Amino acid sequence: MHGCICSIVPPSIFERVLRTGTPEERNSAMDTLSIDHSIRLVRAQNAALAAQPVRRAVAAPGGRGVVHRTIYDALHRNDQQATRLLRDEGDPPCPDEAANQAYDALGDTYRFYWDVLTRDSIDDAGMSLLGEVHFGRSYDNAFWDGRRMMFGDGSGTMFTGFTSAIEVVGHELTHGVTQATLNLLYTGQSGALNESISDVFGCLVKQYKLGQTADQATWLIGEGILGPAMRGVALRSMKAPGTAYEGDDQPATMSGFVNTTSDNGGVHVNSGIPNHAFYLAATAIGGNAWERAGRIWYQVMTLRAVPPDAQFHTFAQATLIAAAALYGASSVEAKAVADAWGEVGVLTATQMPAAAALAR
Amino acid sequence: MKEGVGGEEEQLDVERSGGFAGRTLRVSIPASALEPRERTAIEQRLGRPPSPPTGPDRFVYRFRLHGREAVVQEDMVPAELQPLLDRLSHSWS
Numbered sequence: 158m159h160g161c162i163c164s165i166v167p168p169s170i171f172e173r174v175l176r177t178g179t180p181e182e183r184n185s186a187m188d189t190l191s192i193d194h195s196i197r198l199v200r201a202q203n204a205a206l207a208a209q210p211v212r213r214a215v216a217a218p219g220g221r222g223v224v225h226r227t228i229y230d231a232l233h234r235n236d237q238q239a240t241r242l243l244r245d246e247g248d249p250p251c252p253d254e255a256a257n258q259a260y261d262a263l264g265d266t267y268r269f270y271w272d273v274l275t276r277d278s279i280d281d282a283g284m285s286l287l288g289e290v291h292f293g294r295s296y297d298n299a300f301w302d303g304r305r306m307m308f309g310d311g312s313g314t315m316f317t318g319f320t321s322a323i324e325v326v327g328h329e330l331t332h333g334v335t336q337a338t339l340n341l342l343y344t345g346q347s348g349a350l351n352e353s354i355s356d357v358f359g360c361l362v363k364q365y366k367l368g369q370t371a372d373q374a375t376w377l378i379g380e381g382i383l384g385p386a387m388r389g390v391a392l393r394s395m396k397a398p399g400t401a402y403e404g405d406d407q408p409a410t411m412s413g414f415v416n417t418t419s420d421n422g423g424v425h426v427n428s429g430i431p432n433h434a435f436y437l438a439a440t441a442i443g444g445n446a447w448e449r450a451g452r453i454w455y456q457v458m459t460l461r462a463v464p465p466d467a468q469f470h471t472f473a474q475a476t477l478i479a480a481a482a483l484y485g486a487s488s489v490e491a492k493a494v495a496d497a498w499g500e501v502g503v504l505t506a507t508q509m510p511a512a513a514a515l516a517r
Numbered sequence: 518m519k520e521g522v523g524g525e526e527e528q529l530d531v532e533r534s535g536g537f538a539g540r541t542l543r544v545s546i547p548a549s550a551l552e553p554r555e556r557t558a559i560e561q562r563l564g565r566p567p568s569p570p571t572g573p574d575r576f577v578y579r580f581r582l583h584g585r586e587a588v589v590q591e592d593m594v595p596a597e598l599q600p601l602l603d604r605l606s607h608s609w610s
Binding site for chain 2: 302342
């Protein structure tokens with residue numbers, strides 16, 4: 158029904174309802190917009206991915222478990238055409254600090270995926286890790302372009318650079334892993350899950366590097382990269398979403414879910430909810446977060462246990478099934494995961510998979 | 518000078534959302550400050566369906582003019598609008 162309405166009603170009408178309607182009207186409008194968009198987005202994202210497949214850009218020598226990194230200088234261009242080599246695998250440090258930071262952080266991220274999850278790079282087939290530093294001019298951003306990780310220098314006012322925070326590099330590389338596994342649509346709840354998975358594994362890369370247990374970790378994303386115009390300690394907090402900096406509007410639970418058409422449907426805002434669920438599960442399980450909580454989330458990814466347009470509750474149920482499969486339906490781990498999704502309001506008691514299903 | 522409803526000067530509202538930080542920032546400028554080719558590039562895109570996401574952590578721009586809007590992913594911004602975004606780069610709030 159919604160799909161039929163969508164074909165004749167201009168999106169602007171729904172946008173207006175989102176801004177001024179009652180909560181019920183806003184939910185209905187969001188559902189309608191989501192259905193309409195999802196059809197186009199599935200087609201568009203598949204087309205984009207077909208044009209930029211995750212592939213080994215350079216054959217990594219040495220067999221499985223051997224990293225190959227190449228860092229380029231974007232020469233402050235933003236057309237992704239720069240090719241000046243700064244540092245290749247095995248080269249000694251170069252005079253460019255950002256290049257060395259990116260090189261080291263990519264190495265740490267690769268090592269995490271190999272040591273902990275036995276994943277051989279982004280595609281699990283030894284894909285070379287390509288990074289470009291000095292992207293754009295005063296560019297306040299870092300992103301994964303489907304083949305490479307691009308890092309701006311920051312404006313110096315909002316951000317001071319992106320290569321110094323290992324969790325940022327881990328976040329971007331994990332977007333590649335998600336692209337190669339779940340291929341989550343980058344919009345709405347599936348987009349927020351895509352973002353959350355990058356935050357989760359970005360944090361785990363850092364915790365593994367520092368040898369921190371779940372209780373010892375800060376659970377902050379973007380620590381140390383804020384410029385003087387940003388008052389806070391980081392960009393996001395998985396422990397306490399919405400508290401990382403002045404203006405941080407991430408919700409921790411579904412009661413604060415943000416309906417918006419900005420940022421591809423609030424992918425960086427609502428990621429606070431699954432982020433907090435992971436934090437709750439990891440701290441309830443205790444010990445090193447990468448050993449059990451991380452493995453549960455990773456199992457969902459590698460088994461492709463949810464579709465590209467997965468919603469929060471679909472992903473949550475998949476983590477419950479993964480926890481039960483790995484550790485048992487009555488395990489501490491399964492209970493911690495169930496409690497976490499319940500606490501953030503994603504799963505109610507009636508939405509928990511039946512014990513019989515978990516035990517299978 | 519072109520005036521909007523109520524005799525006030527018409528404004529171009531620009532929103533930048535997304536990016537790794539996910540911050541939504543905005544800026545408004547008088548439409549009269551636009552170069553002709555910039556105005557044309559925006560007007561040609563008003564009312565079009567939003568361009569779909571082209572990749573994670575990219576910026577998304579929303580231009581509002583004449584009560585209508587255009588949503589454009591960062592890497593789909595036409596070359597004609599790049600100078601405008603450069604001029605706005607220190608005005609976001």
